[in-house]
Amino acid sequence: MLTDKDLELSNIKGISEVFNQRIYKYVGYEDAIKYVLIDKNTLKFSSPNDFNDPFDCYEGFVNFSNVPPSATLDDTAKRLLDRSIVKEASSRTKQVLNDRRTRLNFFKEQKKDYRVSCFSKVYDEVLMWSHYANKHTGVCIGFEFPIEPLPKDFIVFPVVYKDSVQPFDVYANPFRIILHWIITKSHHWKYEKEVRAIIKNDSRKLLNDGNNYYYVIEKDWIKEIVFGCKVSDKVVEKTIKLIRKNGFKNILIKRMFINPDNFSLEENIIADIQNYKNKVK
Template sequence: MSVIPYPEVTSLFKYMPWPGFARDTLLEQQIWYSSMSAFNDPFEGIYEIQDDISVHVAIALAAKVRAYSHWDDVEGYIRTRVLHSRQNSLALSDDFKAVVKQHVEAAREQIRSLGVLSLSMVPDSILLWSHYADEHKGICIEFERNIDEDSGILENSRPVIYSDLYPTPSVDQLVLDPRALTNKVVYTKSHHWAYEKEWRLWKDKGNQKHPLPGPVKSVILGSNWHGSQEDIRRICRDLNADLVQAKIVQGRYDIEFETIQHRET
C-alpha cells in the first residue's frame, strides 16, 4: 500500500479573491498555474549553477547517452570522444562539453516554461487573507491531499525551503538528474516569506489552467465576505464540500471558523 508523502499534511489551502478566478476555479474544477516570471517576488527563479562537470559524472553521462550494453564499447567512446590527455591529466573534449551544455540548457528551458501553483499549509494566516484574498473579502479553498492526486505526488508537490541563499545546483547534479534544477529553483524561496508556510506544485506548462490538485474539502469565506449566500451554498453542495465562515476572534489577533453548511458524509 502506498503511503502519501508528508502524511501529517492532510490539506492544503489556496487564498483567492471573490468572485474572479475563485468562482471559476470551483465551477470548472481547474486552477491557474503561473510561470515563475509572473510572480510578485522579483527574486523568484534566480539561481546559480556551480562548477564544471566532473570526470566521473562525464563517464556516467557518456554511458547513458550512448546506451551501450557492453563496458568495452562505453570505454572506447569515452577514450576517443569524451576525454583527452592534456598536460598529463584528463580533460573533457569540446564535443562532449557541447553535450553537457545541451543538458544544462534543457534544464534552463524547463524552468522558463513550467507552471507553479502556490498553496499554504494553514487556513488562518491573517497576512495571507489580507494579501491574497482581497483583504478578507475573498475565500480560502481547502484541498484534500490524496495519494492519487497531484498534491500527493512527491515528484511534483512538496513544501518550500526558505533560505538566505539562491539555489545553486552543480552541473553534476543537472546531468545526473534532469529535474535537479527545477526541484532546487521551484522549492527554494527567501526566508522573508517563511510566514506563508508555502507548498508548491508544478506542471511542465505554465500560464494556463490545470486540474485541481485534490478534492475540494471546504470553502472558507473571509470575515469580510459579502457575496451571494445562495450561490456559494449551491456551489459547495455540488462539490460536496463544507462551507465555512471565518470570523475575527475577540480580544486577540486571531481567526476562528464556523461550519455553516456540512457536506454529505
C-alpha cells in the same frame, strides 16, 4: 509529462507532508467561482516569471562551476534532460547547454517551460488573506491530492526556506536539481508556509486562455471552503446553494472572523455538505 521514474524519485522527504494532507489556496471570490468551484473546476498555473519574488526559480540555486571545459551536451545537459522534469530539450535549451559561456542561462530559460500553482499549509494567515484573497473578501479552498491515484501530470512539494543562496551541484541527481531550483525560497517568505504544484506547460490537461494556464481538477479533491472575514452573509448563502447544486460532497464550509482581543483570525464552521445535502451547524 513526468515519467514513472520521476515520480518514484519524488518520494523524498517532504512528499508525505502534502499528499493526503489538506493544503489551501487563497483566491479572490470571482475567480474561485469562475475557475475553481462552479464554472470550470480548474486550478490556475502561473509562470515563475510572473511571481513577485525576484529570487523565485533563481538560476543561482544551481552550481555550474564544476562543469569541465570539455563537457558536452551528452555529459552535462543529458543529466538535466533525460530523467528529470525537463524531459524534452528544446532547440534553444540545447544551444544554451552546448555553450559553456551561457550555461548559467539554462534555468533562466527554463522558466518559460514551467507553470506553478501555489498553496499554503494554513488558512488563517492574515497577510495571505490580504495579499491573495482580495483583502479578505475572497475564499481559501482546502485541497487534498490523493497519492493513489497520483495525478500523472504534476507533482506537489512544500517550499524549502533558506537563510542564504545554497547552489546545488549540476552533477548531482537531476530531479533534485530541478526540484531545488523550483521550491527554494528566501526565509522572508516563511510565514506563507507555501506548497507548490509543478507542471510542464506542454501538459495535455493544461487549458490556455492566452496569458494563464488552467488544469482540470477532480471535484473530490476539494474538501473545504473558507470565506474571508469581509465576505457578506448574502454571498455566503448564495455560494453554499451553488456548491450544493454542483455535485460537491463531503465539503466543510467555514468563515473567518476577526479576533477582538488580538491581531488574528478565528474560524467558525457554518456548514457541512454531506452527500449533496447541506447540514448547517
